[in-house]
Amino acid sequence: MADQPFPAYASVVLDLALNKPLDYGIPVELAGKVVPGMRVNVPVRGQQRAATVITVKDTPDYPSVKPITKLLTAEALVTPELFELALWMAKYYCTPLNQVLKIIVPASLRKQTKPKEQLFVMRAKTREEIRTFCQQNRANHAAQALVLDVMLKAKKGILLTALMERAKCSRSPIDSLVKQGFLTVENVRIDRSPLQDEEYFLTQPKQLNREQEEAFAKITGSLDKGQFATHLIQGVTGSGKTEIYMQAIDRALAQGKGSIMLVPEISLTTQMIERFKTRFKDKIAILHHRLSDGERFDGWHKIRSGEAKIVLGARSAIFSPVPNLGLIIVDEEHEHTYKQSEEMPCYQARDLAVVRGKLSHSTVILGSATPSVESFFNAAIGKYTLSTLHNRAEASSIPHVTIVDMRKEYEKAKGLTPFSEALLQGIKKRQAAGEQVILFLNRRGYNTSLVCKQCGQAVKCPHCDVALTFHKGDNILSCHLCGFIMAPPPSECPSCHAPATMKFRGIGTEQIETMLRAILPDIRTLRVDADTTKHKGSHQRLLREFGTGKADVLIGTQMIAKGLHFPEVTLVGVLNSDTGLNIPDFRASETTFQLITQVAGRSGRGIHKGEVIIQTNMPDNSTVQHASRQDFRGFYADEIGLREMFHYPPYTHLAKVVFSGKDQELTVRQAEEFRTVLLQQLPDEYEVHPVLPAGHAKVKDKYRYQFLIKGKNMFGLSRSLESVKNSVKLSSTVKLFIDIDPSSTYF
Ligand code: ADP
Ligand code: ZN
Numbered sequence: 001m002a003d004q005p006f007p008a009y010a011s012v013v014l015d016l017a018l019n020k021p022l023d024y025g026i027p028v029e030l031a032g033k034v035v036p037g038m039r040v041n042v043p044v045r046g047q048q049r050a051a052t053v054i055t056v057k058d059t060p061d062y063p064s065v066k067p068i069t070k071l072l073t074a075e076a077l078v079t080p081e082l083f084e085l086a087l088w089m090a091k092y093y094c095t096p097l098n099q100v101l102k103i104i105v106p107a108s109l110r111k112q113t114k115p116k117e118q119l120f121v122m123r124a125k126t127r128e129e130i131r132t133f134c135q136q137n138r139a140n141h142a143a144q145a146l147v148l149d150v151m152l153k154a155k156k157g158i159l160l161t162a163l164m165e166r167a168k169c170s171r172s173p174i175d176s177l178v179k180q181g182f183l184t185v186e187n188v189r190i191d192r193s194p195l196q197d198e199e200y201f202l203t204q205p206k207q208l209n210r211e212q213e214e215a216f217a218k219i220t221g222s223l224d225k226g227q228f229a230t231h232l233i234q235g236v237t238g239s240g241k242t243e244i245y246m247q248a249i250d251r252a253l254a255q256g257k258g259s260i261m262l263v264p265e266i267s268l269t270t271q272m273i274e275r276f277k278t279r280f281k282d283k284i285a286i287l288h289h290r291l292s293d294g295e296r297f298d299g300w301h302k303i304r305s306g307e308a309k310i311v312l313g314a315r316s317a318i319f320s321p322v323p324n325l326g327l328i329i330v331d332e333e334h335e336h337t338y339k340q341s342e343e344m345p346c347y348q349a350r351d352l353a354v355v356r357g358k359l360s361h362s363t364v365i366l367g368s369a370t371p372s373v374e375s376f377f378n379a380a381i382g383k384y385t386l387s388t389l390h391n392r393a394e395a396s397s398i399p400h401v402t403i404v405d406m407r408k409e410y411e412k413a414k415g416l417t418p419f420s421e422a423l424l425q426g427i428k429k430r431q432a433a434g435e436q437v438i439l440f441l442n443r444r445g446y447n448t449s450l451v452c453k454q455c456g457q458a459v460k461c462p463h464c465d466v467a468l469t470f471h472k473g474d475n476i477l478s479c480h481l482c483g484f485i486m487a488p489p490p491s492e493c494p495s496c497h498a499p500a501t502m503k504f505r506g507i508g509t510e511q512i513e514t515m516l517r518a519i520l521p522d523i524r525t526l527r528v529d530a531d532t533t534k535h536k537g538s539h540q541r542l543l544r545e546f547g548t549g550k551a552d553v554l555i556g557t558q559m560i561a562k563g564l565h566f567p568e569v570t571l572v573g574v575l576n577s578d579t580g581l582n583i584p585d586f587r588a589s590e591t592t593f594q595l596i597t598q599v600a601g602r603s604g605r606g607i608h609k610g611e612v613i614i615q616t617n618m619p620d621n622s623t624v625q626h627a628s629r630q631d632f633r634g635f636y637a638d639e640i641g642l643r644e645m646f647h648y649p650p651y652t653h654l655a656k657v658v659f660s661g662k663d664q665e666l667t668v669r670q671a672e673e674f675r676t677v678l679l680q681q682l683p684d685e686y687e688v689h690p691v692l693p694a695g696h697a698k699v700k701d702k703y704r705y706q707f708l709i710k711g712k713n714m715f716g717l718s719r720s721l722e723s724v725k726n727s728v729k730l731s732s733t734v735k736l737f738i739d740i741d742p743s744s745t746y747f
Contacts, residue, residue: 007031009060010068012042012051013098022051023060025067034068037076037083041069052078052101075304077105079321081360088355093345094718094738100345104319106296121174122157124184133182143173151183160185203278205247206393212240215387219248222385223327223363224255230354232333232379233367235389236398236630237601238565241367242272243393245329246279248365249310253283257326258309262349264335266314270540271565272331273312280310287313287320290536315340315349318356325360328353333366333375334594339743346739350375369601369632370594373643376636377650392605399572399603399610401628405619418507418515423573423613427516427553431523435608436546436568437553439516440599441509441575444529444557445469448506450477452493458505459486459494465698470504471531472511482700512575513555528556561598567606574599577616577624583695585746586648589623593635596627647687647710649741655709655717656742658694661734664703670734671705678709678724686711695746702735714740 006025013021024042026034034040038053043066050072078086078101086104090097123130130148138145147167150158158166163174177183208216215233222229235241249259263272266288276284285299285308302308304321311320315338318328330338330350338349350366357364366375366384379386392398404420412421418441430437447470449458458467461479468477468486476487492499507515509529516523526546533539539559546554547566554560554569580592596614604610616624626635644651657674661667671691679688687710694704711717721738730736 004059006065006067008034008056008058009065010034010040010056011054011061012040012068013054013101014042014044014049014051015098015102016049021054023062023065025060025065026056027067030068030071033071035076036080037078039072039077041072042066043069052098052105054083054097077321079323081325081356082319082321084359085319085352085356088359089345089347089352091715091718093347093740094721095345103316103340103345103347106300106316107293119160120157120186121151121160121163122184122186123151123154123182125182127152130182141173143167143169144177147173147177148182203275205250205279206240206243208243208247209240209391209393211235211387211389211391212244212393215389216244216247218385218387219244219363219365220251223248223251226326226361227363228358228361230357230364230366230378230384231387232371232375232384233365233387233389234371234376234379234632235367235369235387236392237369237598238392238394238605239369239389240393241389242275242331245331245365245367246276248327248329248363249280252326253309255326257324258303258306258311258322259327259329260311260313260317260320260322260325260353261329261331262315262317262338262353263312264314264332264337266312270543276310276312282308284308284310284312285320287311287317289314289316315347318349318352325356325362327363327365328357329365329367331367334368334370334372334590336591336743339741341739341743344738346742348741348743351741369630370597370635371632373590373636373639374650376632377640394605397604397609398630399600399612401600401612401614401630403619403624403628404613404615406615406617409615418512418575419519420613420615423615424519426571426573426611426613427523428520430571431520431552433570434568435570436549436551436566437571437573438560438566438569438599438602439512439553439555439573439575440557440561441507441512441555442557442579442595443506443508443576444480444510444531445478445508446472446510446514447504448508449504450489450502451505452496452498452501453503454493454498454501455496457493457495459490459502463698463701465696469508472514473531481696509555509557516553516555523553524551525553525555526551528554528560530557530559533559558595560602561595564602565605566602568608569602570604570606570608570610572600572603572610572612574612574614577614577627578618578621581618581621581623583746585695585744586643586646587744589635589639589642593623593627593632593639596624597630597632600627600630652687652710652712653714653717653740654742654745655711655714655721656706656739656745657709657721658704658706658737658739659734660699660702660704660737661731662701662703663733666731667703667734668705670728670730671707674724674728674730674736675707677728678720681720681724682709682717685713686717695744708745 008026010024010026011021034056036053036055040051041048042051086100089100134145134148150163150166178185219231233241252259285303287299303311306323311317330353333350340347353364378384404422409420410416427437449467450470451458461468461484463484464479464481466481468479470477476485477489478485493501509527513525513527526542528542574596577596581588600612603612614628622638659667659671689708691705691707694706
């Protein structure tokens, strides 16, 4: 059309509100520069608003449009492939596109457009010349000599700010040294990557054993052809999965392709990071939530530019803008940390790995000793290629497991005791032999509740529907959901006001440590749980201390269940293996099986044979039995039968629709109203469950009600939910939250 005022047009989505794309004209001076994924400013009702370009086109959908004001980024922040992924997510997870884009491009990247530059000081003469100058001028130019002392120690150079700090000087002695030609100051781009300034010895790939070789051959089969395929490696802990990942990454590198490797929680993966750094050095970018904005910004640009071809990170690393992506790995693929459950879009990074693999023709590897029931099912029906590693890669063997019936122990001890006789004997034996022990208990604090003997009520959080936990060290009761603290613990019952009837119940890690020290006075213990790891770096420090033999026993919650490799540990005790089984959730058995198996796998990873003691009140429970034998196939066979019978994933998909608000009555009513309208719109193929209080019926003064939907087609369901969202008027005080494929149906 000749009379069009603009050479081209762009559809954009605004950062705020409105999911609907809007059209704007591309002015002549920006012609050819605007591409999908780019950030721009556009006028909306007289105000400038940030937006993301979705498409560029020749004609607008509306007759008169305003022009784009300016470009906020020089290039597309979202690559076309990530953009496609974002569109998929918006549709599947029933979340507005702008909200999805916020997750894909973190806030720190939307703002800055240029990497940070800082002044960097370097030596301009030889060390010998500098030393001579120092000797001659120390008396009359003390400040300059001090600056040069610092510079002599620096490897290549040092940031100006750091130099001034270390030499305790102002700018002037440095400037005068620059004038005299001893130093130079340069504006450099600072890489804030946490890997900087560390040196690593490179390690060589290991000769793969037969099982590893078979798995690797299948993987390279698709990798070499640049084909999308998903491989599931089921291998016991220590069977050499990580070695396969690293060799696959190497292969991708040799083909000029990038890789993304997801790990459940980067802070728990110190040992894995070390191994990757020694193999790949600075080709790797590490992403985690503790990075500063600057570090994230640099890491992101290193990835985007192709400088770092390997990305290692937690779930959001799946959105890394790796150019020419060839390989995506999800380690410990069964872990629930891959699921975003706190915020929409409630994405599952493992599933997105497969979706992104398909979009980018990448090879996907999922690995676990205890795969999720869904992934193993996909392998069983041939959607994924399965490889199994049965043996540990190094000489160590699978540990010997004993199940101890705690009911008998209570009889013997004439009361509750957290330690069976076998476990105590085992700990003493390891202490004497200089070997190490891990004790696992999934409860932190000293006592898990304070209960009234008169009325039977536990002291609850005033803001949440949960019992308060006693922490003896601080002499407080605390809420593990909202952080509320009651100090000191009440001596009178808050419910029935009976005096002096309060009794502590349920043992946590803090008490286990105290009790163990009382029984074995010269035992050295370390405790790793959310209470002992509040400070940055404390988690790593505690683990390092244990690794270097500073304690005989490591006591911890699920924080110690994963990924750790301590060769001196020859006994693992699981103190209460069955508590998770009582949660009314379709994944309760699966989670318990995974947890016991993972913890047990920490034993006997070195030359000494390992032992595992599983304490339980349900010794005959099939999940406990399968876990004790590390029998994944046996567990899967039982579990998949139940899932089919009761119609749960992988035989169907689930969606959880949650309503939360301070007004309890209003919240239930709106949940009911929403559900009624949805029922009218939804085809019969979906099963809609009744509205029920959530597992935590109240959190931070907000009541929570939810209902479940079962069905096969989540895109269809998402569309219906979207339309109900638009037709039912929810009160501004009631929040709607949609969780597609929730990891729990209860909480
Ligand atoms: P997983 O990831 O399955 O727990 P790892 O890859 O960490 O297993 O391997 C466990 C240990 O065995 C590591 O110390 C690793 O270096 C070693 N290892 C792995 N593969 C081999 C191999 N083919 N030959 C020798 N050692 C190996
Ligand atoms: Zn609370």
